[in-house]
Every structure is written in C-alpha cells, then in structure tokens.
Amino acid sequence: KQEVTQIPAALSVPEGENLVLNCSFTDSAIYNLQWFRQDPGKGLTSLLLIQSSQREQTSGRLNASLDKSSGRSTLYIAASQPGDSATYLCAVRPPLHQAGTALIFGKGTTLSVSS
C-alpha cells in the first residue's frame, strides 16, 4: 500500500531564505507526483506536476525534483516571501492500470515565512 510522508510537519523561516520541503513515498511505481499549496480553510492550488519519466519541474521560484528509485521528491523554494506561508502537500498518483487513479496525499508541511 502506497504511503506518502512529508518532513518536516512545520517549518518557520525568515524572509529571503531558500528552503527545501521533503516528500517520500513507499512504492516507486507511480504515474506522477504533484505538489500543491493550501491556504487555511481553502482548496488546493497545483504548483508543479512531475511525470514519472521526468526528474524535475520548475515554475518561477519553485523547483521540484523526483527520484523514483529512492521514493523521494523535494520542493525547493528560493528567496522565500511572507506570501509563501501556507501548507504544502505532496501527492502521488498510482499507475493508470491500477484501479482508482486517485491521488495519495502526504499530511503536508506548514510553512511560515516571517518578514
């Protein structure tokens, strides 16, 4: 059974710092991996999606990497800003031949960036 773990559960940094959020998964057979952002009480905003054949994706100050063989992904945030404060969720999608194709989520890392 696929399990997704995110470490740390919470992180506080001063504005301007570069930071890394970690995600690990137990089964390397995945279709893709997505990073989401969630503001308190709100829905999810997709940040980056990495297909299983890809190693990384970049969008602005965000860079996500994927190492399927070791079951790990990282989300790198450069030059953090107070507006980056939110909970970041990692989710993996099983291979399409498996029933469901629903996302399996980690519990998230809550990031607080102070000015």
Add this chain to the structure above:
Amino acid sequence: EAGVTQSPTHLIKTRGQQATLRCSPISGHTSVYWYQQALGLGLQFLLWYDEGEERNRGNFPPRFSGRQFPNYSSELNVNALELEDSALYLCASSLRPSGGKSNEQFFGPGTRLTVL
C-alpha cells in the same frame, strides 16, 4: 476559463441528518474525484466518477455515496451524519485517465461540513 466550483461553501447539519454537496468540473473534464480532509487525518480519497459511472471508492462506509450527471457535474451525499464527518470536502476534476495525457487533477475551493 472557469475552474472547479463547489456549493455550498459551508454546511451545518446535526447528527443523523443527510448532507448533499455539489461539484461542477472544468469544462471538458469527464472525471470527478471527491476527497475528505478531516482535521489531523489529511486528505483521503472518497469517490471517483467518470462518464456517469462510479469507478472507484476509498475506504469509507456506504452512507457516503454520490452520482455524476450527464453534464459531468457531481453530487456527494452523506447519510446518517456523524460528528466525525465534520471536514472539508474537496472535489477535483480531470480529463478521463488515459495513457499519454497528464490527467492533472484540478481542485475546487471545497465545502466545509460541520456536524453538530
């Protein structure tokens, strides 16, 4: 282009009642997914509908049910509400899963269900 929409935003019910939550997918998307985000439990998969059929369900009791309409919108029904059903219910939509497409899921803003 409009994103995934959900209604109502908030819903307050009492134990034993029934709740109905609604979701409208992005135009062109045929798959709708329902997830529950309860405090401390993280996001858990509830149901997947595609082309009007229930394709899979997560580890939830039968009192969680739903349907998908011909226009691909969807309803989630929760019968015999219990206190632990209080959660944020998120709907997501995607193109029908098939090889060669990313089938990225796009999420709505959620419905906050409170059971008193």
